[in-house]
Amino acid sequence: MSTATHEDLEVLEREIKANLASASADAVSFLNEALKRLRSIPFTVDPKRRVSCLIDIASQFFHQGQSTFNGVEPAALAVMLARDSGDRVLLRRALTVQAAVLYSTNNPGDALTALSEALEIADEVNDEIGKVAVWNNLGNAFYEAALYSDARDCGERAMRLATGSAVLRSFKAVALANVALCCLHMQEYETGLNSIRDSIGLRHTPDSPGEILNRVFAEGTYTRLLLALGRVAEASERAQIAKELAAKAKSVRADISAACSEGLVEVYSGLGDVGLSRGMAALEKARSVKPQLRETLLALVQAHEKAGRPERALALHRELTLHIRKAQHDSIVRHQELHLQQIETGHQFPDHLLSAKEAELSDKIAAQTVGVKQGDLLEQMAFTAELRDDPTGEHCYRVAKLTSLLARQLGQSDDACETLDLAARLHDIGKVGIPDSLMQKPQPLSEGERQILQTHSATGADLLAKTKVSYSELASDIARHHHERWDGNGYPEGISGSAIPLAARIVGLCDSYDALTHEKAYRRAFSSDEAISEILRLRELQFDPHLVDLFVPMVMSLRGEHDDLDEFLGAAARQTALNAARLKIAESLAKPIEGLESLNLPPPTIERRLIRRTLPKPPR
Numbered sequence: 001m002s003t004a005t006h007e008d009l010e011v012l013e014r015e016i017k018a019n020l021a022s023a024s025a026d027a028v029s030f031l032n033e034a035l036k037r038l039r040s041i042p043f044t045v046d047p048k049r050r051v052s053c054l055i056d057i058a059s060q061f062f063h064q065g066q067s068t069f070n071g072v073e074p075a076a077l078a079v080m081l082a083r084d085s086g087d088r089v090l091l092r093r094a095l096t097v098q099a100a101v102l103y104s105t106n107n108p109g110d111a112l113t114a115l116s117e118a119l120e121i122a123d124e125v126n127d128e129i130g131k132v133a134v135w136n137n138l139g140n141a142f143y144e145a146a147l148y149s150d151a152r153d154c155g156e157r158a159m160r161l162a163t164g165s166a167v168l169r170s171f172k173a174v175a176l177a178n179v180a181l182c183c184l185h186m187q188e189y190e191t192g193l194n195s196i197r198d199s200i201g202l203r204h205t206p207d208s209p210g211e212i213l214n215r216v217f218a219e220g221t222y223t224r225l226l227l228a229l230g231r232v233a234e235a236s237e238r239a240q241i242a243k244e245l246a247a248k249a250k251s252v253r254a255d256i257s258a259a260c261s262e263g264l265v266e267v268y269s270g271l272g273d274v275g276l277s278r279g280m281a282a283l284e285k286a287r288s289v290k291p292q293l294r295e296t297l298l299a300l301v302q303a304h305e306k307a308g309r310p311e312r313a314l315a316l317h318r319e320l321t322l323h324i325r326k327a328q329h330d331s332i333v334r335h336q337e338l339h340l341q342q343i344e345t346g347h348q349f350p351d352h353l354l355s356a357k358e359a360e361l362s363d364k365i366a367a368q369t370v371g372v373k374q375g376d377l378l379e380q381m382a383f384t385a386e387l388r389d390d391p392t393g394e395h396c397y398r399v400a401k402l403t404s405l406l407a408r409q410l411g412q413s414d415d416a417c418e419t420l421d422l423a424a425r426l427h428d429i430g431k432v433g434i435p436d437s438l439m440q441k442p443q444p445l446s447e448g449e450r451q452i453l454q455t456h457s458a459t460g461a462d463l464l465a466k467t468k469v470s471y472s473e474l475a476s477d478i479a480r481h482h483h484e485r486w487d488g489n490g491y492p493e494g495i496s497g498s499a500i501p502l503a504a505r506i507v508g509l510c511d512s513y514d515a516l517t518h519e520k521a522y523r524r525a526f527s528s529d530e531a532i533s534e535i536l537r538l539r540e541l542q543f544d545p546h547l548v549d550l551f552v553p554m555v556m557s558l559r560g561e562h563d564d565l566d567e568f569l570g571a572a573a574r575q576t577a578l579n580a581a582r583l584k585i586a587e588s589l590a591k592p593i594e595g596l597e598s599l600n601l602p603p604p605t606i607e608r609r610l611i612r613r614t615l616p617k618p619p620r
Contacts, residue, residue: 005045012037013049016056021208028067031057047085054078058097062104063210071101092121092130096137103141106331109380109578111141116581119588132162132171139178145384146436148182155179160593173202177218189228196222212249216242216257223261232268239265256282256292260299272307279303321452325433325459335377375469380578382429388439394570395514400424401569402510409550423475424507427482430460457483458492477501482508485542505544509551
């Protein structure tokens with residue numbers, strides 16, 4: 001191989017790192033051009049240096065914010081090449097960056113799977129910095145899925161591990177900021193304020209774009225916590241710091257965050273029109289930067305409520321629902337399209353540059369960038385959305401298993417039952433578009449809130465209709481109609497009787513039984529007998545009478561065959577890569593940290609809660 005290609009790679013690496021240290025005004029164009037130049041250099045030229053370049057490129061797409069999806073390919077390629085190199089530390093770095101890109105593009109399921117492997121590697125090679133980096137990113141992934149308690153667990157774990165070197169102290173600052181943000185959402189303001197104050201105190205003056213961006217976010221959290229406690233003057237100081245830092249970051253995400261902080265302070269200071277105008281301008285930018293959309297809309301809802309404009313606050317809450325739905329929908333479709341393009345395209349690099357080994361690696365990228373199969377991503381999205389309502393995430397799998405068993409009672413073929421099982425797992429995928437403030441509300445929903453929640457059926461149907469899985473039409477019908485009623489009083493169409501697709505009637509019955517027999521935030525779980533009595537009461541009202549007549553004896557028989565019916569019905573969920581990743585994460589949280597006693601810290605009680613709801617039940 002010529003020396004020129006080695007020199008080309010070294011020059012490119014220096015340019016990428018220079019851009020990482022001080023982002024150019026047109027960072028996206030630079031990064032795309034860097035990727036193009038990297039493709040022109042054969043894989044066999046210094047593979048580890050190539051991986052480092054790919055990691056830095058993907059990381060910069062992540063921090064830049066507007067074109068995060070552009071980081072999916074370089075991150076995936078970095079993982080594949082690092083794995084092939086046998087360098088475990090390099091693989092841990094690549095997996096961590098890949099996860100950051102994935103959770104920023106609304107794919108927390110694959111992100112958790114990548115981070116689970118990264119955590120295993122960090123433990124294996126005793127990479128202290130790597131461990132803390134992974135735990136921080138695990139917190140981010142859970143946060144993006146609106147699982148704030150789990151996110152705080154991971155942040156606290158990172159905080160406990162991050163002792164010693166200056167680098168670890170900087171990671172501890174990030175962990176504390178993440179904990180503070182979770183506390184803000186959980187309305188634990190004093191605890192959050194202590195965490196963010198400690199976080200700021202540990203930080204040096206930020207230099208790189210990534211450090212500046214994280215500091216801007218931290219100052220935004222600090223500002224909102226102070227405002228929640230009525231400390232407006234202090235909040236104004238923090239918002240000003242965020243504004244000054246954002247000017248140096250050259251990041252749209254930093255600009256949006258700083259503008260929201262400044263606007264909120266202005267509203268709380270009595271300058272309502274000025275602050276709201278600034279916030280709305282930030283919202284316009286946030287609509288094209290999906291990672292910032294949720295926080296921006298939440299800040300604006302808060303601002304309008306404070307300014308005494310409840311009607312506008314309600315409208316923004318509805319807009320929040322719409323934009324969450326659209327962001328999730330677009331991301332799922334985009335990930336699916338990317339996966340298909342890579343499979344159909346085959347080799348991504350010119351043939352004359354590819355050796356046999358390089359061709360093999362390119363094929364692996366095509367097959368594994370987003371998931372092993374197209375349906376995996378959809379199942380992960382449905383599973384992750386379900387976690388906000390069911391701590392095990394197994395509801396959709398239990399319903400699917402009951403559905404396939406009831407279809408078998410109807411005499412359907414094995415193939416039809418298997419397809420129905422896969423399609424039924426996605427019946428509630430539309431819940432990805434419902435704000436967590438509704439999904440996790442402990443009180444019964446108001447009529448307006450109920451109407452927002454009911455949009456999940458049409459949202460899920462529309463999303464599934466645009467996917468490429470072989471059972472998309474069946475899954476779409478189920479998602480749209482599983483809340484219809486036999487008497488015509490259901491939603492969204494209000495159709496009745498046999499006009500409701502049979503598959504949706506089956507899923508609707510199985511969904512209701514599983515929902516009744518599990519605890520909700522606003523009611524206790526029904527016993528199986530109570531649930532069956534309720535289903536019999538609603539025969540010919542909500543449910544197809546023929547299906548009820550088959551379902552009730554089937555469930556009675558299943559109860560006799562299985563000591564733990566949930567364990568049987570949810571078995572498929574526990575075989576997924578995502579659930580395996582959650583299990584590994586829970587087991588890691590349960591492990592004591594060496595030297596923890598000497599730190600005189602309280603025991604991590606939250607970790608035990610996550611273990612209780614994630615680990616398999618002990619044998620009887």
